[in-house]
Amino acid sequence: MNVSAPFIYRPVATSLLAAGVLLLGLLGLWTLPIASLPTIDFPIIQVTTSLPGASPDIMASSVTAPLERQLGYIPGLLSISSTSSFGNSAITLKFALTRNIDGAAQDVQAAIIAASGQLPRNLPSPPTYSKVNPADTPIMLLAVASQTLPLPELNDFVETVLVQKLSRIEGVGQVAIEGGQRRAVRIQVDPAAIAALGLSLEDVRNAIDQANVAGPKGDLDGPHRSYAIAANAQLFTADAYRDIIIAERNGAPVRLRDIGTASDSIENNRVATWLNQQPAILLNIKRQPGANVIETVERIHALLPHLQAALPQTVRLTVLTDRTETIRASINYLQFTLFLSVVLVVIVIFLFLRKLRATAIPAAALPLSLIGTFGVMALCGFSLNNLSLMALTVAAGFVVDDAIVMIENITRHIEAGDAPAQAALKGSKQIGFTVISLTLSLTAAFIPLLFLGSVIGRLFREFAIVLSAAVLISAVVSLTLTPMLCAHLLQAKKDRPEGRLSVLARRGLDIIHNGYEHSLRWVLMHQRLTLAATVLTVAASIYLYALIPKGFIPEQDTGLIVGITDAAQDISFSAMLHRQRVVSDIALRDPDVAGVGSLVGSSTVGSTLNSGRLYIALKPRNRRNAGIQKVMARLREKLALVPGVTLFMQAAQEIQLDGYISRSQYQYVLQDTENRYGP
DSSP: OOTTHHHHHOHHHHHHHHHHHHHHHHHHHHHOOBOSSOOOOOOEEEEEEEOTTOOHHHHIIIIIHHHHHHHTTSTTEEEEEEEEETTEEEEEEEEOTTSOHHHHHHHHHHHHHHHGGGSOTTOSSOOEEEEEOTTOOOSEEEEEEESSSOHHHHHHHIIIIIHHHHHTSTTEEEEEEESOOOEEEEEEEOHHHHHHTTOOHHHHHHHHHHHSOOOOOOEEEOSSOEEEOOOOOOOOSHHHHHTOEEEEETTEEEEHHHHEEEEEEESOSSEEEEETTEEEEEEEEEEOTTOOHHHHHHHHHHHHHHHHHHSOTTEEEEEEEETHHHHHHHHHHHHHHHHHHHHHHHHHHHHHHOOHHHHHHHHHHHHHHHHHHHHHHHHTTOOBOHHHHHHHHHHHHHHHHHHHHHHHHHHHHHHTTOOHHHHHHHHHHHHHHHHHHHHHHHHHTTHHHHTOOSHHHHHHHHHHHHHHHHHHHHHHHHHHHHHHHHHHHSOOOOOOOOOHHHHHHHHHHHHHHHHHHHHHHHHHHOHHHHHHHHHHHHHHHHHHHHHSOOOSSOOOOOSEEEEEEEOOTTOOHHHHHHHHHHHHHHHHTSTTEEEEEEEEESSSSSOSTTEEEEEEEEOOGGGOSSOHHHHHHHHHHHHTTSTTOEEEEEEOOSOOBTBSOOHHHHEEEOOOOOOTTOO
């Protein structure tokens, strides 16, 4: 049975089949999103609750504990970790990798509803949950700062203008505000004064709630016209709160100003954010799953001038980090590597075959197999990333093997005197099942990766499928297009002298052949020495394998360093703020640092008052004197002078299994000594 015979007899149909594979591959390439690594959906859900003014103990007992009791009944849950801080509660749920994230989200919603009866009634909003994917690092960090406007007014512009418009951009999945400060009125009551009047704090709170109600007021319906009452009973300023009547004693009203004070303030006065040395608000932008990162960031850059024009002139919108710069660089480098691999493979084929017509056949089969793989990637929902392009680069050496084997066997029959068409039929019949067996055996080598259930299996599954698809497509091309082209492009054997290039190539191959023959003779004559060298090589390999550092993925120079600062649990907010400013100022003075975004205090990002976060953006690689690891080592040495602070620092990677920072691996304790900055 000759699998290739129908395609040899029908060259037009075979050509159309190849053209269809080519067009489908180009269409798939056009629709493929661009990313740094494959999209991995980790089944992790985070439940957050906010209760302004509540202490960590109150949050833990009245909010976190009831939620954890209900969430613990969800099937497929591996672990629950929670953090209760001043006014905030965050519960992280990690599910088994086999658990469907959408089904888990429905169970989480049901658990929150079941626990709602045990939660405090004065929650400003019900607990919310979000699907957390640590594989998706922010694609952009924006900073909004002003030298004249206070942060509460700046926060209004950010929430009403920037976040709304950025969220509507195609490809943007989430725009998180870090360090936002909403307006609020802060009331302080004198306990002795209310005790003397026979009042309690609950009485004061109820009076304030009843005086500040936003609800329908009804309407006025007359014989000719009807009017809706649009009076608003909400109070927005501290002056309005001071006149609230709390109670009546001895026929006289007791107002809020009589028992305490009211001041215009912010909702959370224990959080601070700044860009470099100026107070600012940070915007953390993440992409939608499957979105093209490059196109999404380009849309954001195109909108930034319009956003800047919509803001007051004193407000400055700055791009702190743009992750697509490193993604573009890595993708462009891999594309060049892939192109170079194809060119080198074609050159090697030409040096061995020494015929342009014979070289043209595998030179056509190679890009056809690779381009056809893009169609399979689009059908599977993959993306153009480092691993998929690396798979194609590796496949460039594999996919050409089948075509070369087919051409060599057909050329052998032509040199024996057969016509090209007859030689194509004979050669393809002899080698067809060999090509199939080679393809299946090579594909089988990647089957174990498809059944890995861990995170590594999720990450490298795309690599294995892309490489296997390229090999399978190359086998189809070698059994259809290659023998057909051999039958119509190769010429019958002619007795004519070899060209100069052919002679030079043959002489070079003869030199390599003779050198290999001499080395093989020497090895066979010194068998004991060869065996000893083999044993030493194996022993050295085992020793070096144990010695070499291990890691999940190689360290990447993404141009962004993320750090966490920790201090003693009983440290005051002002003292922590002072230390955080010192750390950020030292980092900003480094010659390779372009900007520093800093956040300290209790918020959705920094969960406790004694912790802070640093976003250290480095200058472009061509303008830096050192790599990111050397910059971090230099910063650690400088920051060792800051007392009472523990620093966790890591280069931001495209995938983090435990969030940004792996503390057990990257912990660096700064010396607790007094210096010129003071305690």
